[in-house]
Amino acid sequence: xxxxxxxxxxxxxxxxxxxxxxxxxxxxxxxxxxxxxxxxxxxxxxxxxxxxxxxxxxxxxxxxxxxxxxxxxxxxxxxxxxxxxxxxxxxxxxxxxxxxxxxxxxxxxxxxxxxxxxxxxxxxxxxxxxxxxxxxxxxxxxxxxxxxxxxxxxxxxxxxxxxxxxxxxxxxxxxxxxxxxxxxxxxxxxxxxxxxxxxxxxxxxxxxxxxxxxxxxxxxxxxxxxxxxxxxxxxxxxxxxxxxxxxxxxxxxxxxxxxxxxxxxxxxxxxxxxxxxxxxxxxxxxxxxxxxxxxxxxxxxxxxxxxxxxxxxxxxxxxxxxxxxxxxxxxxxxxxxxxxxxxxxxxxxxxxxxx
Amino acid sequence: xxxxxxxxxxxxxxxxxxxxxxxxxxxxxxxxxxxxxxxxxxxxxxxxxxxxxxxxxxxxxxxxxxxxxxxxxxxxxxxxxxxxxxxxxxxxxxxxxxxxxxxxxxxxxxxxxxxxxxxxxxxxxxxxxxxxxxxxxxxxxxxxxxxxxxxxxxxxxxxxxxxxxxxxxxxxxxxxxxxxxxxxxxxxxxxxxxxxxxxxxxxxxxxxxxxxxxxxxxxxxxxxxxxxxxxxxxxxxxxxxxxxxxxxxxxxxxxxxxxxxxxxxxxxxxxxxxxxxxxxxxxxxxxxxxxxxxxxxxxxxxxxxxxx
Numbered sequence: 001x002x003x004x005x006x007x008x009x010x011x012x013x014x015x016x017x018x019x020x021x022x023x024x025x026x027x028x029x030x031x032x033x034x035x036x037x038x039x040x041x042x043x044x045x046x047x048x049x050x051x052x053x054x055x056x057x058x059x060x061x062x063x064x065x066x067x068x069x070x071x072x073x074x075x076x077x078x079x080x081x082x083x084x085x086x087x088x089x090x091x092x093x094x095x096x097x098x099x100x101x102x103x104x105x106x107x108x109x110x111x112x113x114x115x116x117x118x119x120x121x122x123x124x125x126x127x128x129x130x131x132x133x134x135x136x137x138x139x140x141x142x143x144x145x146x147x148x149x150x151x152x153x154x155x156x157x158x159x160x161x162x163x164x165x166x167x168x169x170x171x172x173x174x175x176x177x178x179x180x181x182x183x184x185x186x187x188x189x190x191x192x193x194x195x196x197x198x199x200x201x202x203x204x205x206x207x208x209x210x211x212x213x214x215x216x217x218x219x220x221x222x223x224x225x226x227x228x229x230x231x232x233x234x235x236x237x238x239x240x241x242x243x244x245x246x247x248x249x250x251x252x253x254x255x256x257x258x259x260x261x262x263x264x265x266x267x268x269x270x271x272x273x274x275x276x277x278x279x280x281x282x283x284x285x286x287x288x289x290x291x292x293x294x295x296x297x298x299x300x301x302x303x304x305x306x307x308x309x310x311x312x313x314x315x316x317x318x319x320x321x322x323x324x325x326x327x328x329x330x331x332x333x334x335x336x337x338x339x340x341x342x343x344x345x346x347x348x349x350x351x352x353x354x355x
Numbered sequence: 356x357x358x359x360x361x362x363x364x365x366x367x368x369x370x371x372x373x374x375x376x377x378x379x380x381x382x383x384x385x386x387x388x389x390x391x392x393x394x395x396x397x398x399x400x401x402x403x404x405x406x407x408x409x410x411x412x413x414x415x416x417x418x419x420x421x422x423x424x425x426x427x428x429x430x431x432x433x434x435x436x437x438x439x440x441x442x443x444x445x446x447x448x449x450x451x452x453x454x455x456x457x458x459x460x461x462x463x464x465x466x467x468x469x470x471x472x473x474x475x476x477x478x479x480x481x482x483x484x485x486x487x488x489x490x491x492x493x494x495x496x497x498x499x500x501x502x503x504x505x506x507x508x509x510x511x512x513x514x515x516x517x518x519x520x521x522x523x524x525x526x527x528x529x530x531x532x533x534x535x536x537x538x539x540x541x542x543x544x545x546x547x548x549x550x551x552x553x554x555x556x557x558x559x560x561x562x563x564x565x566x567x568x569x570x571x572x573x574x575x576x577x578x579x580x581x582x583x584x585x586x587x588x589x590x591x592x593x594x595x596x597x598x599x600x601x602x603x604x605x606x607x608x609x610x611x612x613x614x615x616x617x618x619x620x621x622x623x624x625x626x627x628x629x630x631x632x633x634x635x636x637x638x639x640x641x642x643x644x645x646x647x648x649x650x651x652x653x654x655x656x657x658x659x660x661x662x663x
Binding site for chain 1: 390447448451457458459461462463465466468469470471472474476477480481588594595597598602630633634636637640641643644647648651
């Protein structure tokens with residue numbers, strides 16, 4: 001009754017093809033964004049900002065990047081964390097080596113560096129696909145971390161490659177409180193998520209999906225494979241790179257190359273599997289789920305067994321639950337949490353008279 | 356020159372270990388088209404179970420690790436564990452994923468990797484342990500005397516075991532009824548089903564075979580470097596081996612393993628000093644990538660044809 005498009009007439013193609021064609025969606029999105037910018041800073045505590053909301057947003061952005069590549073363009077990647085590392089270290093170096101570099105420009109340049117590296121490691125995708133490509137992206141993961149550790153120039157000759165994020169200042173606004181860092185992250189994520197939603201709707205996104213569904217067929221109907229695939233790699237890596245920069249600057253503060261290891265890549269992959277492959281919403285749901293799950297499990301174990309448990313127990317059970325959940329989701333709902341939301345929407349349209 | 360050969364032989368022998376892990380991948384890929392990312396975790400699980408059972412045997416019966424009784428007891432228990440694991444995987448994972456795209460199955464095995472890693476450490480703890488299978492790790496004397504080369508007896512035994520394993524598997528695949536059924540399933544699931552090959556049992560058999568290979572790899576690798584979590588990730592090196600050798604070829608896995616092992620060690624020794632060392636972490640992958648650009652189906656793989 002509430003959620004249906006009856007009576008919303010589209011008089012032009014522009015109106016029909018806008019990002020959120022249904023009025024209720026537009027209102028809901030506006031309300032959520034408004035709440036995130038105004039409501040959350042008033043309600044949440046410092047712990048929530050530092051440990052939960054900010055990292056969840058950053059992971060959403062990284063998952064969004066991987067989703068563009070894996071979900072939309074169908075190129076399986078196991079190297080997302082490597083591209084995040086490029087973004088983080090490139091941003092650090094731009095800030096360090098150029099006097100008076102504004103953070104946002106450095107972050108975008110960091111993203112561009114990640115995109116360039118992404119294109120280089122995307123080149124094999126022109127010849128190979130599927131599992132073979134997954135191995136190629138593994139090469140990116142290991143190679144990038146090795147370079148960052150072995151060439152101390154990237155970390156300004158600090159011990160063991162650790163970088164410490166410089167202070168962020170945007171037009172005289174110093175971002176140092178957790179709330180301010182949250183707001184900055186939120187602003188970046190909002191802009192990029194809207195851009196992704198828009199891209200998925202336009203020619204670019206449709207070309208990606210055609211390549212994903214069948215690349216030979218896509219080529220036959222005139223989609224340039226090379227351009228489309230490399231574009232997906234570049235944009236995906238850009239998103240991951242920006243996420244990496246935020247990871248270093250608004251979440252951790254100090255970070256070493258090892259923080260961007262294979263485990264993080266897998267974690268991001270799990271986010272999009274659980275959240276929903278090939279949806280923007282899924283990236284957010286998956287990131288929130290994977291960020292909250294360990295905290296929830298920790299609380300649960302604490303409540304059930306008190307302090308008597310060995311610490312290793314919880315982390316091992318967590319591994320098992322992660323693995324089990326992945327298999328469970330792939331069997332029961334291969335399209336992830338986002339699909340559940342979609343089913344809910346279908347039901348809402350005909351509620352309360354389903355017949 | 357002696358040094359070159361020493362490095363080469365050390366590389367070939369470590370390549371043998373990669374080949375063993377790759378063999379497990381190939382077995383499963385051939386028979387079910389599943390790219391089993393969890394093979395490394397299975398190696399870790401097998402090695403950890405072997406060591407854990409050995410410790411329990413010492414506790415209960417006083418059989419010292421490395422003695423024959425302890426070895427046999429641990430081996431049997433671990434084999435049983437691998438069979439149970441294979442049955443559970445088939446029952447709870449593969450059966451639910453029949454007819455899904457292969458990439459979904461691949462991601463499911465990544466989930467399986469985490470599950471098995473967690474399970475193994477939950478049962479046996481995550482301490483680094485030594486694994487003793489009763490073969491001394493000392494240089495072969497006559498090689499040291501005659502050619503002044505250091506080649507470990509242990510490595511040679513390991514290579515011999517791997518060779519025997521490959522021979523047994525080849526015979527099994529080529530000359531037994533089950534082997535024929537396996538090849539039939541590999542060729543075409545539906546055709547095999549329609550002539551009455553029990554697909555589910557075949558899958559269990561394949562996963563058991565992969566489990567046995569994982570056990571052998573785990574024993575050798577564990578005895579060499581200790582049983583530790585890193586085992587699960589070192590096994591990732593089997594991926595470039597597969598690319599080099601082709602996903603469906605047993606000889607390919609062996610040859611690919613040897614090439615990767617040897618080139619990795621040679622590159623580390625001769626190229627490493629110029630760029631700061633540690634290049635064996637990524638060199639195999641880059642090499643496999645370069646190779647892919649020339650020959651996408653690997654050395655012995657089947658040529659891939661795209662149909663619209």
